[in-house]
Amino acid sequence: MTKLTLERVAELAGVSRSTASRAINGQDGVRPEIRRRVLDVVEITGFVPHAAARSLAGQRSNxxxxxxxxxxxxxxxxxxxxxxxxxxxxxxxxxxxxxxxxxxxxxxxxxxxxxxxxxxxxxxxxxxxxxxxxxxxxxxxxxxxxxxxxxxxxxxxxxxxxxxDNDGGAALAARHLLELGRRHMATVTGPLRNSAAARRLLGFERALAAEGVPLDPRLVAEADFTEEGAYAATVQLLDGAPDAIFAASDRMGVGVMRAVKDAGLHVPDDVAVIGFDDLSPALETEPQLTTVRQEVxxxxxxxxxxxxxxxxxxxxxxxxxxxPTTLVVRGSTVPTAQREVLVR
Amino acid sequence: MTKLTLERVAELAGVSRSTASRAINGQDGVRPEIRRRVLDVVEITGFVPHAAARSLAGQRSNxxxxxxxxxxxxxxxxxxxxxxxxxxxxxxxxxxxxxxxxxxxxxxxxxxxxxxxxxxxxxxxxxxxxxxxxxxxxxxxxxxxxxxxxxxxxxxxxxxxxxxDNDGGAALAARHLLELGRRHMATVTGPLRNSAAARRLLGFERALAAEGVPLDPRLVAEADFTEEGAYAATVQLLDGAPDAIFAASDRMGVGVMRAVKDAGLHVPDDVAVIGFDDLSPALETEPQLTTVRQEVxxxxxxxxxxxxxxxxxxxxxxxxxxxPTTLVVRGSTVPTAQREVLVR
DNA sequence: ACGCATGCTGGGAGCGGTCCCAAGAGAGAT
DNA sequence: ATCTCTCTTGGGACCGCTCCCAGCATGCGT
Incomplete structure (x- = not known):
């Protein structure tokens, strides 16, 4: 059996290589009837153009x-x-x-x-x-x-x-916490050499400052976007008795919540927790994590x-x-009952 | 500037395309001195062969x-x-x-x-x-x-x-638990349409049966290789009051341990837990997870x-x-103190 | 000194497409 | 009826590399 190449397809369709190529690639300048015939042959033979040949000739590998x-x-x-x-x-x-x-x-x-x-x-x-x-x-x-x-x-x-919009998202978090009456804000950041992490911190700080509630530098702990890292960071932060913690990712939010609970504190009553991303971990905590949603x-x-x-x-x-980012309010900042009231 | 192709490299080295190709691909039949010259040119120019061309001509894309x-x-x-x-x-x-x-x-x-x-x-x-x-x-x-x-x-x-060696590994787990004096074995399997999951169950069952301690079918729960799935499965299994649970993966082992603890039971005293894989999750539990190591x-x-x-x-x-698989004994089956005794 | 292996080397023929250009066929214009 | 112009179509020239084969210069044996 002959190898299945464009040449062969063209032959079977009774046209030239060029025409077959045009038909297959959907370029115009091919009579509909002929295009049909070529595509039928392609269909029947199951022809698939050779990637390397195409990329060599076409200057593009796709x-x-x-x-x-x-x-x-x-x-x-x-x-x-x-x-x-x-x-x-x-x-x-x-x-x-x-x-x-x-x-x-x-x-x-x-x-x-x-x-x-x-x-x-x-x-x-x-x-x-x-x-x-x-x-x-x-x-x-x-x-x-x-x-x-x-x-x-x-x-x-x-x-x-x-x-x-990391800044904006962090600001959403900050304002949400402020609205809830929290004043003693803490945050667990991602590695600050990562620009997203840095901007989330910045946005959070700024939004708080704008409302006259500056962020206490001692209530900022840098972690590494992992749950364990966030746990450790939170343990430290809790010394400062924050009433709200903003974690720069949901995964870290999980660690934060675990640390808060392990310290015998209640979420959200004692400490409100808010994450970032709105990915699966946010739904796996109890209560579920309020978070800043980004469309990953x-x-x-x-x-x-x-x-x-x-x-x-x-x-x-x-x-x-x-x-854009949006705020997704869940139980880690607002208890269910209260949220229903808010919704009304 | 001319495009950097094999042809050009050959020209710069003062040899033919063929020779350059041979030199670059480490084929023999090239005088060492010439090869050097070609490779030097490659080094200096930073030539990298075009993948598509190579794969087109060589019938292999690598x-x-x-x-x-x-x-x-x-x-x-x-x-x-x-x-x-x-x-x-x-x-x-x-x-x-x-x-x-x-x-x-x-x-x-x-x-x-x-x-x-x-x-x-x-x-x-x-x-x-x-x-x-x-x-x-x-x-x-x-x-x-x-x-x-x-x-x-x-x-x-x-x-x-x-x-x-899934069967063998599961058998290691089984025998380890038997040696520890456990008799009421349970297991959380992976999805059984997955052959590895099926074989781990099989191996576990057979090894137990071989020692005259058949596995009670009610103490087998199928999960999906996730922590959550294993948690849910374990909650069910605990009704049967097992004194040991074999999880078909470490990740599931984590879920198992969590469920056991949440049920107010102690690991390993009340229930010994053993995983499979020896991947990172095994180290993140407290106590750490005994597991069957496979070289992933x-x-x-x-x-x-x-x-x-x-x-x-x-x-x-x-x-x-x-x-081959090996058994890695940790705290989830043998308390630290006791293990030291064993080691001695 | 001559023939013949042996070892390198260079040239040419593809690999299977894409793209450009020229040629042929109609259609419309005058 | 002739001439353009447009729409299709086919052919050829590569894309950059590998592989095969012939050609050449050595080295050797005798």
């Missing part, structure tokens, strides 16, 4: 890379990445792109891996996430002139990026759009997208 | 796919996958292969995705995991004649696969080896590798 700058362990335990990958992979499917995942753990040698990768033209562009401030990877990438976008991280102004999956789809924009029209300047 | 048949959410919350990906990705790097990850969630349309994928020759082969018994994906793959290996799942005998990362490296074997020498028949 593969997008997702580079996550984190330990494998971290990546595979943080629901944020689950949502992000979900969104990205959905968008890739919808746009006929293949997604390839790269986990960049080490800070050294492997660093050059992604750049090498891109030089091979294996991927058309890269979505980069979980980098930290001044990550060498970022400037290596921008220097190499490869199309890429950053997710959840501001980066330099001349780069494409998507992120949630959408972060992913927007990232894909931005990247394709960069790949397809490099001349269009990069742009930055900020997605 | 990309391996990892297909995980699970919800994104599940994948990104199960430490088992973290370890597996770690192992696979390490092995890929070591063998100069690129890893591409495919999450296959839906059971329908997207099912054909991997097959389509492979038809494009984008990946040379696939590592498949987390499939279930009679998963259509498996026969689709074997029918399509694409090289692939299965991880942690027996599959048909004529397929390459790696998995831990090694599962990954072996998978890559097997797959490359299939890809490179299709004529060699597929083979099945079973990795």
């Amino acid at each position: 593969i997008l890379g997702l580079a996550i700058r984190q330990t494998t362990e971290q990546v595979f335990s943080d629901p944020f990445f689950a949502g992000l990958v979900q969104g990205i992979s959905g968008a890739c499917n919808a746009q006929d792109q293949t997604l390839s995942l790269f986990l960049l753990q080490s800070a050294d040698g492997e660093d050059r891996l992604p750049v090498r990768m891109l030089r091979t033209k294996l991927v058309d562009g890269l979505i980069v996430t979980a980098t930290f401030t001044d990550d060498p990877l970022v400037w290596q990438l921008s220097e190499s002139g490869i199309p890429f976008v950053m997710v959840g991280e501001a980066g330099q102004p001349d780069l494409s990026s998507v992120e949630a 999956a959408q972060l992913g789809t927007v990232a894909v759009d931005l990247l394709l924009e960069r790949v397809r029209t490099p001349e269009v300047p990069p742009r930055r997208v900020e997605l | 990309i391996l796919g990892l297909a995980i048949r699970q919800t994104t959410e599940q994948v990104f919350s199960d430490p088992f996958f973290a370890g597996l990906v770690q192992g696979i990705s390490g092995a890929c790097n070591a063998q100069d292969q690129t890893l591409s990850l495919f999450l296959l969630q839906s059971a329908d349309g997207e099912d054909r995705l991997p097959v389509r994928m492979l038809r494009t020759k984008l990946v040379d082969g696939l590592i498949v995991t987390a499939t279930f018994t009679d998963d259509p994906l498996v026969w689709q793959l074997s029918e399509s004649g694409i090289p692939f290996v299965m991880v942690g799942e027996a599959g048909q005998p004529d397929l390459s696969s790696v998995e831990a 990362a090694q599962l990954g490296t072996v998978a890559v080896d097997l797959l490359l074997e299939r890809v490179r020498t299709p004529e060699v028949p597929p083979r099945r590798v079973e990795l």
Whole structure:
């Protein structure tokens, strides 16, 4: 049996290679009747164009890379990445792109891996996430002139990026707590070299200050976005007797609540707890976690759009997208009964 | 500036394309001196061969796919996958292969995705995991004649696969509990359509039966490899007043312990708990979880080896590798003090 | 000194597509 | 009826690399 190539399909459809190619790729300038005939042959034979040939000739691989700058362990335990990958992979499917995942753990040698990768033209562009401030990877990438976008991280102004409105979200949390009459606010931040973590702290601080309730620096503890880290941080914070704690992620919110409870305190009566993300952990606590919702999956789809924009029209300047956040009130700040009253 | 191609490198080194290619790919039949010269040019120019061209000409892409048949959410919350990906990705790097990850969630349309994928020759082969018994994906793959290996799942005998000695491991757990004098054994299994889960149950049952302590069917509860699922299952099991519970994964072990404690019982005095995997969750409980260790990362490296074997020498028949398991005793079965005595 | 292995090296032919350009067929205009 | 112009279509030239094969210069044996 002859190998199934475009040439062969064209032959079977009684047209030329060029015409077959046009028909298959949905380009116009093909008589409908002929297009039909070609597509029928494709259908029957189950022809699928050879990726390498296509990418060699077409100067485009239609593969997008997702580079996550984190330990494998971290990546595979943080629901944020689950949502992000979900969104990205959905968008890739919808746009006929293949997604390839790269986990960049080490800070050294492997660093050059992604750049090498891109030089091979294996991927058309890269979505980069979980980098930290001044990550060498970022400037290596921008220097190499490869199309890429950053997710959840501001980066330099001349780069494409998507992120949630972290400041605004944190401010929502702050105002919510103020409205509840809390005055002794504490916060467990993510690693501050991570820009999202930093902005959440900043937004929280500012919003409080704006209302004349400045955040006591002793009531700020830095953690690492893990439940355990947040637990430890909270244990410390509790010495300062806060009446509300803002955790920079839901996962940390879980740790915070556990620590509060273990200290014999009640949520939300003694200490109101609020998280960030609105991912699955927020629903697994008792009471459920009030949180600032960010559309994680959408972060992913927007990232894909931005990247394709960069790949397809490099001349269009990069742009930055900020997605809105919303407050989701649950039992960790407002007891159920009371909430119903509020709703009314 | 001229584009950096093999041709150009050859020209700079003053040799032919062929020679440059041989030098770069480490093939022999190149005078050492010439090879040096070529490699120097490569070094200086930073030449990286074009992936598509290479794969088109060489009939091999050097990309391996990892297909995980699970919800994104599940994948990104199960430490088992973290370890597996770690192992696979390490092995890929070591063998100069690129890893591409495919999450296959839906059971329908997207099912054909991997097959389509492979038809494009984008990946040379696939590592498949987390499939279930009679998963259509498996026969689709074997029918399509694409090289692939299965991880942690027996599959048909004529397929390459790696998995831990699940039966043996479960038997280790059983015997350990027996030695501790427990007689009222219970177990929380994984989803039984998953072959690993099924074998762990089987191994546990058989080992107990062999010692004349048959497993009471009412003390078997099926869960879904999640902590929550195991918690719920355990709540039920506790009605039967077991004095030991074998959880088919560490993550489930955590749920089991939580349920036991919430029921006001003590671990290990009232109920001994034992897990499977020896992954991070086992260390996060108090007391730490005794568990059956399987070398998850090694599962990954072996998978890559097997797959490359299939890809490179299709004529060699597929083979099945079973990795040994070991028992790791911790506080959830034997209190620290007592353990020290044992060690002595 | 001559023939013949042996070892390197260079050239050419693809791999399977995409894209550009020229040629052919109709349709509309004059 | 002739000439354009537009719409399709086919052919050829690559894309950048690998692989095969022929050509050449050595080295050796005799």
